[in-house]
Amino acid sequence: MSDTDRPAPQAGPQGDLGGTGRYTGQCCTVRDLAKTYRSPSRGLGRGRSRDAAAAGAERGATGEVRANDGIDLDVRCGEIFGLLGPNGAGKSTLVRQLTGLLRPDRGSVHILGHDIVRHPERAARLLAYLGQESTALDELTVALAAETTGRLRGLTPARARGETADVLAELGLEPIAHRPLAKLSGGQRRLACFAAALVGERPLLVLDEPTTGMDPVARRAVWSAVDRRRAERGTTVLLVTHNVIEAETVLDRVAVVDRGRVIACDTPGGLKALVDGDVRLDLVWRTEAPTDVPAVARIAEQAERSGRRWTVRTSPEQARELVTAVTTGPAFAALDDFTLATPSLEDAYLKLGGRGGGLAK
Numbered sequence: 001m002s003d004t005d006r007p008a009p010q011a012g013p014q015g016d017l018g019g020t021g022r023y024t025g026q027c028c029t030v031r032d033l034a035k036t037y038r039s040p041s042r043g044l045g046r047g048r049s050r051d052a053a054a055a056g057a058e059r060g061a062t063g064e065v066r067a068n069d070g071i072d073l074d075v076r077c078g079e080i081f082g083l084l085g086p087n088g089a090g091k092s093t094l095v096r097q098l099t100g101l102l103r104p105d106r107g108s109v110h111i112l113g114h115d116i117v118r119h120p121e122r123a124a125r126l127l128a129y130l131g132q133e134s135t136a137l138d139e140l141t142v143a144l145a146a147e148t149t150g151r152l153r154g155l156t157p158a159r160a161r162g163e164t165a166d167v168l169a170e171l172g173l174e175p176i177a178h179r180p181l182a183k184l185s186g187g188q189r190r191l192a193c194f195a196a197a198l199v200g201e202r203p204l205l206v207l208d209e210p211t212t213g214m215d216p217v218a219r220r221a222v223w224s225a226v227d228r229r230r231a232e233r234g235t236t237v238l239l240v241t242h243n244v245i246e247a248e249t250v251l252d253r254v255a256v257v258d259r260g261r262v263i264a265c266d267t268p269g270g271l272k273a274l275v276d277g278d279v280r281l282d283l284v285w286r287t288e289a290p291t292d293v294p295a296v297a298r299i300a301e302q303a304e305r306s307g308r309r310w311t312v313r314t315s316p317e318q319a320r321e322l323v324t325a326v327t328t329g330p331a332f333a334a335l336d337d338f339t340l341a342t343p344s345l346e347d348a349y350l351k352l353g354g355r356g357g358g359l360a361k
């Protein structure tokens with residue numbers, strides 16, 4: 001990237017360029033950020049039911065939705081930082097405020113030293129945003145969408161073309177480079193939009209559920225591209241997800257968002273330490289669980305039940321007893337499968353008081 005293409009670096013208490021051309025220190029600082037949607041009928045049309053939408057945030061009697069409620073966050077330069085939470089928790093609202101697209105009711109957002117609440121127009125120079133909604137570039141081909149993004153970010157035509165070619169090759173998108181975005185599958189379109197976000201590089205990548213609908217190969221391409229940019233250029237990534245497996249594998253730190261608030265912020269390992277010592281026993285019954293068997297009836301009292309699948313979080317000793325109880329005697333005939341696992345980020349999340357319903361496994 002040439003100096004003229006690079007977002008204007010700002011020296012200051014946050015986001016200094018550390019003498020290496022990389023930003024160092026704080027990338028993003030959020031204080032007491034709050035947003036309440038006041039119209040009850042707006043914003044519910046993004047493919048979710050009114051009930052589902054209402055589930056995550058506090059909905060007042062007047063139909064107000066308190067989507068963010070006093071959020072504090074500190075994201076360091078070079079971090080892959082995640083926002084994890086169920087549907088409607090307020091994650092997208094938060095990133096839309098960080099990206100200058102939505103004005104908060106109160107609170108502050110600083111990105112690389114810039115006050116984004118006062119100067120939302122600066123966000124476009126500092127970050128690349130991959131939102132959930134489909135793009136205005138939908139009618140363009142994959143290559144043209146990426147190239148146009150580069151041009152809009154101030155690249156020369158030759159530079160935009162060159163970066164586009166590199167990114168399409170990196171992500172394996174060359175075979176569909178000349179197909180319009182609107183005519184691609186959901187996963188292909190998502191990958192193409194991710195490619196466009198990478199052209200005309202920005203020091204902060206804000207990705208709202210980037211891998212939704214992608215197959216494992218495409219997912220891997222996304223995470224390799226992210227890793228490469230972090231390693232080579234110190235790029236910071238803010239990732240919205242409700243996929244706990246992805247969160248565990250790719251994130252340096254994660255803020256758990258629930259009902260518009262950050263209920264915990266730590267490394268995935270740090271969060272999992274909250275449930276250290278527990279194990280998770282998953283039982284899958286062939287049909288109905290045989291609750292007339294006393295041992296099964298006892299398990300039923302502490303299990304989280306979802307159809308044929310029961311989950312029990314407990315101590316290793318008790319888990320051993322439960323496994324013995326269901327793998328010997330009359331319960332065994334009714335058992336289809338069982339697994340015993342160490343705790344996941346989801347277990348930590350549930351322990352924190354989050355709701356499991358909207359988290360993907």
Ligand SMILES: Nc1ncnc2c1ncn2[C@@H]1O[C@H](COP(=O)(O)OP(=O)(O)OP(=O)(O)O)[C@@H](O)[C@H]1O
Nearest residue numbers: 037042043053057067086087088089090091092093
């Ligand atoms: N424009 C809007 N108008 C009114 N309510 C809104 C609007 N946008 C979002 N909401 C509501 O605010 C709450 C938070 O929504 P948000 O989209 O920020 O959640 P999310 O955590 O990103 O959810 P998901 O994981 O489903 O994308 C939800 O209850 C949602 O229905």
